[in-house]
Amino acid sequence: MRIVYQAENIVDAHLVKNALEGAGIRAFVAGEYLTGGAGLLPAMDLVAVMVDDADIETAGPIVADIDAALRENRANPNAFDALPDPA
Structure with a gap:
């Protein structure tokens, strides 16, 4: 597996993941549980799709x-505009 998106936060990561899955592409959010260590870990580059x-x-x-x-x-x-439809 390879990173296709370095997210600023968990919400953005899941928006991208859901769009990919809606297009029939299996996707995985890596590092989402690392955000629980905020303050103990560097705040950048924790979550990726x-x-x-x-x-x-x-x-x-x-x-x-x-x-x-x-x-x-x-x-x-x-x-606010709706996000693009991946289909």
Whole structure:
């Protein structure tokens, strides 16, 4: 398995994971339980979404669309738009 998305938080990781699974790609959230050690562990790069090596290329555009929507929503939180449909 390889990392396709380094998440800022668990919610973002699961949004990406769910989008990938909705497109028929098996995905795994790695490190989600490490966030329980906040304050004891470095706060960066704890949570990642992983897919099988064979699914890397297929997952790329889906992850890019979700990431772009998450960044846009963070930049302008009062203008919430729905995340793109992965199908």
